[in-house]
Amino acid sequence: MNKHILISWIGANDLKAVENVQSEVSSESLGPLASTLSERVFDSVELIYNYPKKRVAPYIKWLKARCKAPITATHVTLTSPTNFGEIYEQVNSRLDELTAHKTELSVLLSPGTPAMQAVWILLGKTRYPCAFIQSSKEQGVQDVDIPFQLAAEYIPAAKQLNAKRINKLADTSAPLNAAFDNIVTKNPKMLKLKQQAQILAEREVPVLIYGESGTGKELFSRAIHNASKRAKKPFIPINCGAIPADLVDSVLFGHKKGAFTGATADKPGVFEQANGGTLFLDEFGELEPQVQVRLLRVLQDGTFTPIGGTNEQKVNVRLVTATHRNLMEKVAEGSFREDLFYRIAVGVLHLPPIREREGDLTLLAKQLLANLAEEDESLKDKKISPDALNIILAHAWRGNVRELQSTLLRAALWCQGDEITAADLRQALFQMPENGSGREGVLSHDVSQGIDLDELIGDLTRHYVPMAFDAAKGVKKEAARLLGLENHQTLDNRMTKYGITKP
Numbered sequence: 100m101n102k103h104i105l106i107s108w109i110g111a112n113d114l115k116a117v118e119n120v121q122s123e124v125s126s127e128s129l130g131p132l133a134s135t136l137s138e139r140v141f142d143s144v145e146l147i148y149n150y151p152k153k154r155v156a157p158y159i160k161w162l163k164a165r166c167k168a169p170i171t172a173t174h175v176t177l178t179s180p181t182n183f184g185e186i187y188e189q190v191n192s193r194l195d196e197l198t199a200h201k202t203e204l205s206v207l208l209s210p211g212t213p214a215m216q217a218v219w220i221l222l223g224k225t226r227y228p229c230a231f232i233q234s235s236k237e238q239g240v241q242d243v244d245i246p247f248q249l250a251a252e253y254i255p256a257a258k259q260l261n262a263k264r265i266n267k268l269a270d271t272s273a274p275l276n277a278a279f280d281n282i283v284t285k286n287p288k289m290l291k292l293k294q295q296a297q298i299l300a301e302r303e304v305p306v307l308i309y310g311e312s313g314t315g316k317e318l319f320s321r322a323i324h325n326a327s328k329r330a331k332k333p334f335i336p337i338n339c340g341a342i343p344a345d346l347v348d349s350v351l352f353g354h355k356k357g358a359f360t361g362a363t364a365d366k367p368g369v370f371e372q373a374n375g376g377t378l379f380l381d382e383f384g385e386l387e388p389q390v391q392v393r394l395l396r397v398l399q400d401g402t403f404t405p406i407g408g409t410n411e412q413k414v415n416v417r418l419v420t421a422t423h424r425n426l427m428e429k430v431a432e433g434s435f436r437e438d439l440f441y442r443i444a445v446g447v448l449h450l451p452p453i454r455e456r457e458g459d460l461t462l463l464a465k466q467l468l469a470n471l472a473e474e475d476e477s478l479k480d481k482k483i484s485p486d487a488l489n490i491i492l493a494h495a496w497r498g499n500v501r502e503l504q505s506t507l508l509r510a511a512l513w514c515q516g517d518e519i520t521a522a523d524l525r526q527a528l529f530q531m532p533e534n535g536s537g538r539e540g541v542l543s544h545d546v547s548q549g550i551d552l553d554e555l556i557g558d559l560t561r562h563y564v565p566m567a568f569d570a571a572k573g574v575k576k577e578a579a580r581l582l583g584l585e586n587h588q589t590l591d592n593r594m595t596k597y598g599i600t601k602p
């Protein structure tokens with residue numbers, strides 16, 4: 100049989116009880132501790148106190164005389180009886196010692212400060228499971244039912260490295276791992292995100308990256324992998340939104356030969372391929388609820404069974420997920436599992452769209468052009484003209500870095516000399532109606548999902564104003580006329596409103 104131990108602080112009401120008895124003021128209350136020991140039997144009693152030893156000694160003597168079980172009382176020093184950190188350390192080390200042997204623990208909550216009670220509940224509901232008792236003059240000695248499971252229900256959420264905590268950690272200006280070098284930025288928000296990503300990389304926690312298309316979610320994910328202990332193991336990226344619904348299980352978990360028509364050989368899934376390394380699941384918010392259940396299982400115990408297989412496989416995979424959707428909203432509307440959300444959203448990074456990265460456009464454009472030149476010798480002398488750069492600065496870049504990259508590539512390919520001119524760039528931009536910069540894009544939005552009319556008008560204005568200036572050879576009055584505007588002041592107003600600088 101396990102030894103049944105009662106553990107408690109000695110509180111002011113306990114000491115008062117014996118002091119009152121001695122001064123014959125009142126013998127009404129024994130205090131919570133003595134009351135509990137007079138009603139319940141324990142194999143031993145462990146007490147902790149922070150009052151002066153001299154004051155507590157008579158109480159312990161009195162208590163020992165009233166109680167058959169052996170009593171151990173340990174004096175601890177606290178700078179204050181409400182100092183959570185010190186209380187936690189003391190209680191944690193006492194409980195650690197006591198639970199080294201097989202024991203059944205009961206904690207008497209009543210003596211001590213609210214901080215002491217909070218620490219009992221925290222530790223007793225998580226690391227050192229125990230029973231709770233309370234004792235009061237009015238209610239007598241009672242078992243306390245604390246009907247929630249801290250460990251199961253709250254710890255996954257508490258484990259989240261919330262933005263504030265990551266921010267605090269990222270305030271240290273630790274040098275960045277070279278893995279982050281190819282994320283080009285000088286924007287303070289992005290620089291901070293690189294620091295945060297490095298902190299997450301060093302820890303083995305799952306990371307969730309939010310961001311619009313082309314904001315660098317995969318780039319960050321790779322950098323996190325390369326800066327982690329798993330760098331030498333595989334990095335497997337997969338776009339969940341692009342997998343046909345009937346193939347999702349097979350892609351994720353693999354299949355055995357003959358599992359379905361067309362399964363002519365065993366095929367490993369991405370979890371198996373990423374074993375030991377990192378799996379990057381892009382567009383994670385697109386997965387159906389039944390797939391979410393199966394994913395939860397892999398995340399909980401690292402096991403899965405390939406389709407058509409009979410044996411469970413175990414893998415060790417670090418998960419990085421990404422989405423452009425608001426998963427919290429999906430959780431609230433019931434289309435994304437809350438338990439899965441808390442599993443994947445431990446370290447969370449929000450990548451801003453390029454329009455919010457002040458100072459980055461020029462830097463990125465030059466870097467992206469240099470990258471293109473590395474891949475294609477013939478582009479190595481291409482430069483961006485100041486006029487073309489102005490167009491870059493004025494454009495909305497809805498497709499973010501990816502759109503900038505492909506526009507530059509087209510402009511570089513079409514440009515005749517070494518300088519990419521404003522006309523080259525405009526032509527390159529004009530080729531992309533589907534991104535919202537052209538007529539079809541502007542007219543093809545799903546208004547039932549909500550649109551930003553002013554933003555769309557801004558896109559059109561940013562698109563046509565530089566062209567009008569070009570056609571008008573830089574004469575503002577003429578440009579205004581070509582645009583059908585009343586006069587050059589109206590054009591000025593529009594340019595200010597939509598952040599267009601004079602080309």
Ligand SMILES: Nc1ncnc2c1ncn2[C@@H]1O[C@H](COP(=O)(O)OP(=O)(O)OP(=O)(O)O)[C@@H](O)[C@H]1O
Pocket residue numbers: 281282283284310311312313314315316317318319381463500501504
């Ligand atoms: N800060 C950056 N510095 C340099 N290159 C970048 C940066 N951000 C993105 N890129 C480049 O832009 C392209 C798109 O980035 P990436 O694929 O990481 O975006 P994404 O958010 O994963 O997009 P999607 O969700 O559409 O897949 C890549 O070629 C990437 O290398």
